[in-house]
Amino acid sequence: MEKLGKQTVKFNTPPTLLECATIVGPKEGQGPLAKYFDQCLTDEFWGEKTWEKAESKIIKETINSVINKSGIATADIDCCFAGDLLNQCISSSFGLRDSNVPFFGVFGACSTFVESMSLGAICAESFASNVLCATSSHFCSAEKQFRFPLELGNQRPPSSQWTVTGSGATIISKQGFGPYITHITTGKIVDKGINDANNMGAAMAPAFIDTLVTHFLDTGRTPSYYDIILSGDLGYIGKDIAIDLAKTQGYNIKSNYNDCGVLIFDKDAQDTHSGGSGCACCGSVFSGYIFKQLKSKKLKKVLLIATGALMNSMSVQQGETIPGIAHAISIEI
Amino acid sequence: MEKLGKQTVKFNTPPTLLECATIVGPKEGQGPLAKYFDQCLTDEFWGEKTWEKAESKIIKETINSVINKSGIATADIDCCFAGDLLNQCISSSFGLRDSNVPFFGVFGACSTFVESMSLGAICAESFASNVLCATSSHFCSAEKQFRFPLELGNQRPPSSQWTVTGSGATIISKQGFGPYITHITTGKIVDKGINDANNMGAAMAPAFIDTLVTHFLDTGRTPSYYDIILSGDLGYIGKDIAIDLAKTQGYNIKSNYNDCGVLIFDKDAQDTHSGGSGCACCGSVFSGYIFKQLKSKKLKKVLLIATGALMNSMSVQQGETIPGIAHAISIEI
Numbered sequence: 001m002e003k004l005g006k007q008t009v010k011f012n013t014p015p016t017l018l019e020c021a022t023i024v025g026p027k028e029g030q031g032p033l034a035k036y037f038d039q040c041l042t043d044e045f046w047g048e049k050t051w052e053k054a055e056s057k058i059i060k061e062t063i064n065s066v067i068n069k070s071g072i073a074t075a076d077i078d079c080c081f082a083g084d085l086l087n088q089c090i091s092s093s094f095g096l097r098d099s100n101v102p103f104f105g106v107f108g109a110c111s112t113f114v115e116s117m118s119l120g121a122i123c124a125e126s127f128a129s130n131v132l133c134a135t136s137s138h139f140c141s142a143e144k145q146f147r148f149p150l151e152l153g154n155q156r157p158p159s160s161q162w163t164v165t166g167s168g169a170t171i172i173s174k175q176g177f178g179p180y181i182t183h184i185t186t187g188k189i190v191d192k193g194i195n196d197a198n199n200m201g202a203a204m205a206p207a208f209i210d211t212l213v214t215h216f217l218d219t220g221r222t223p224s225y226y227d228i229i230l231s232g233d234l235g236y237i238g239k240d241i242a243i244d245l246a247k248t249q250g251y252n253i254k255s256n257y258n259d260c261g262v263l264i265f266d267k268d269a270q271d272t273h274s275g276g277s278g279c280a281c282c283g284s285v286f287s288g289y290i291f292k293q294l295k296s297k298k299l300k301k302v303l304l305i306a307t308g309a310l311m312n313s314m315s316v317q318q319g320e321t322i323p324g325i326a327h328a329i330s331i332e333i
Numbered sequence: 334m335e336k337l338g339k340q341t342v343k344f345n346t347p348p349t350l351l352e353c354a355t356i357v358g359p360k361e362g363q364g365p366l367a368k369y370f371d372q373c374l375t376d377e378f379w380g381e382k383t384w385e386k387a388e389s390k391i392i393k394e395t396i397n398s399v400i401n402k403s404g405i406a407t408a409d410i411d412c413c414f415a416g417d418l419l420n421q422c423i424s425s426s427f428g429l430r431d432s433n434v435p436f437f438g439v440f441g442a443c444s445t446f447v448e449s450m451s452l453g454a455i456c457a458e459s460f461a462s463n464v465l466c467a468t469s470s471h472f473c474s475a476e477k478q479f480r481f482p483l484e485l486g487n488q489r490p491p492s493s494q495w496t497v498t499g500s501g502a503t504i505i506s507k508q509g510f511g512p513y514i515t516h517i518t519t520g521k522i523v524d525k526g527i528n529d530a531n532n533m534g535a536a537m538a539p540a541f542i543d544t545l546v547t548h549f550l551d552t553g554r555t556p557s558y559y560d561i562i563l564s565g566d567l568g569y570i571g572k573d574i575a576i577d578l579a580k581t582q583g584y585n586i587k588s589n590y591n592d593c594g595v596l597i598f599d600k601d602a603q604d605t606h607s608g609g610s611g612c613a614c615c616g617s618v619f620s621g622y623i624f625k626q627l628k629s630k631k632l633k634k635v636l637l638i639a640t641g642a643l644m645n646s647m648s649v650q651q652g653e654t655i656p657g658i659a660h661a662i663s664i665e666i
Contacts, residue, residue, distance in 0.1 A: 001460045007435045087420040089440045093643035102340045102519035105440040107422045126459040127334045186435035310426035323430050
């Protein structure tokens with residue numbers, strides 16, 4: 001691999017996305033992408049006593065599923081990258097506790113899935129035969145931790161997003177027949193002073209634009225190079241901001257840009273306000289929907305840019321603004 | 334680089350640890366290693382209004398310090414790996430908010446420093462000229478978050494450890510004259526069923542042994558190869574357990590093994606019970622003390638194994654046991 005421009009790495013022997021798997025919750029199973037997910041749960045608890053244990057079970061079973069689908073023996077997976085939104089990333093730690101695979105914990109908030117894939121691709125080109133990447137989020141555990149316990153019945157403002165319950169996982173292999181990871185553009189932390197924890201789209205959109213524009217400058221590409229440019233979870237409000245911000249930078253992305261948080265729910269029928277969010281938003285939409293479009297050649301060139309808000313509930317209480325980050329990965333067949 | 338055995342990566346053109354920096358709190362500044370730290374604060378708040386903001390300032394200034402000491406321009410740092418113990422790793426995110434460097438957030442609990450260095454070394458051999466790695470912890474923010482607010486004046490049991498206030502940071506470069514990172518052995522999650530959140534040494538020691546023994550098997554080395562084998566923060570209790578467990582595996586490490594948590598405080602004079610802990614324990618002891626011993630050739634071969642407990646306060650309340658992890662890095666001049 002080699003560095004390209006300021007923040008991009010180009011892979012000379014591009015690693016293959018060998019297989020993907022995804023499990024989602026009941027609400028996601030009633031949404032427009034339901035048929036693309038491997039499994040849609042009917043119960044937020046999935047038989048567990050707590051939401052946190054349910055989330056761990058979801059990521060654990062998604063990992064088991066991607067390993068089974070890939071036909072790769074666990075012993076042939078050289079390392080794993082995983083992370084989630086829970087304090088100290090316990091969903092991933094407990095979900096991977098019995099995996100017996102060397103484990104790198106990562107935290108990029110909702111950008112975690114692409115962060116994992118970026119590092120997985122670096123390992124696959126440099127020393128690893130197979131790398132496992134996974135992430136999860138859960139609406140109930142996230143609301144409890146970041147906002148209010150659901151039992152309080154708090155109203156959610158129109159700018160709020162609905163954390164996706166689910167998990168996405170992929171295996172990246174040194175050898176294979178694609179889809180290939182050709183480039184990664186790793187984001188910097190961008191903080192434009194947004195401090196409304198119920199408007200994550202606005203907080204993260206500037207980071208998305210920073211990484212998007214850097215990717216174009218580093219690679220010499222323009223928006224039209226890609227069949228689709230997909231952000232992780234900017235939602236409806238963040239998507240509009242992103243289109244406007246891109247225009248101010250001289251890029252028209254309106255025709256081939258969309259957002260996983262916009263795609264995963266039916267806004268009107270499902271009452272999800274500004275759309276989906278969470279690590280599993282990008283994780284499940286990519287692993288379920290986009291990966292299948294790549295395999296069937298309906299999409300040939302995809303730029304996936306996962307976005308994250310690097311805050312916690314206490315930082316907002318202490319008057320801090322919300323730093324955003326966005327990591328891009330270019331995938332082609 | 335190439336994979337060696339089960340979990341080890343051997344670097345063919347070993348990256349250099351170009352420079353290290355460390356800032357610690359007042360208690361660490363009264364301990365036996367005080368003279369090795371770049372700066373010892375006299376105030377836990379360092380002029381900030383909250384412990385969390387103080388911790389962010391500590392990691393931020395430590396990063397500024399290592400960049401200044403290295404003589405590398407920020408624009409020539411290709412990426413950064415950082416993480417900490419606070420929920421959603423906010424110390425690192427806020428500390429690096431203005432850094433303008435592509436950012437990979439990592440979470441390995443107290444193993445974060447070596448996890449960062451491991452990934453930094455992979456990047457340095459594969460595409461990056463310079464990689465920044467950093468971590469932090471703070472006694473007051475950690476007690477508040479993981480146990481009880483200090484204002485309650487709770488008694489701490491004898492098996493508890495004292496979270497180090499401070500930060501350690503390093504720059505890993507593709508080219509340089511050492512000390513060199515020659516191998517990394519990435520740990521698996523190991524959970525032996527310990528559920529006492531006040532006995533982290535016991536929870537993490539099995540992970541330390543798993544990684545230590547794997548490192549020896551993968552490399553064909555024995556304990557005597559190294560001048561020192563150093564665990565991150567097993568403390569007094571964990572250190573004794575580790576020596577005993579190593580013996581059951583056929584390895585005598587008693588003569589050249591020590592622990593950063595044992596080294597950083599004076600157990601009797603400083604009332605720190607089982608010793609130091611936290612991301613900054615390993616981070617500051619390595620960056621302050623060990624790095625200088627390597628530079629002055631008093632140590633020539635070091636095996637640093639940082640240990641982490643992958644839990645949060647809620648997981649213990651929900652009856653979960655405490656999974657441990659340990660990442661090893663072999664450093665030679």
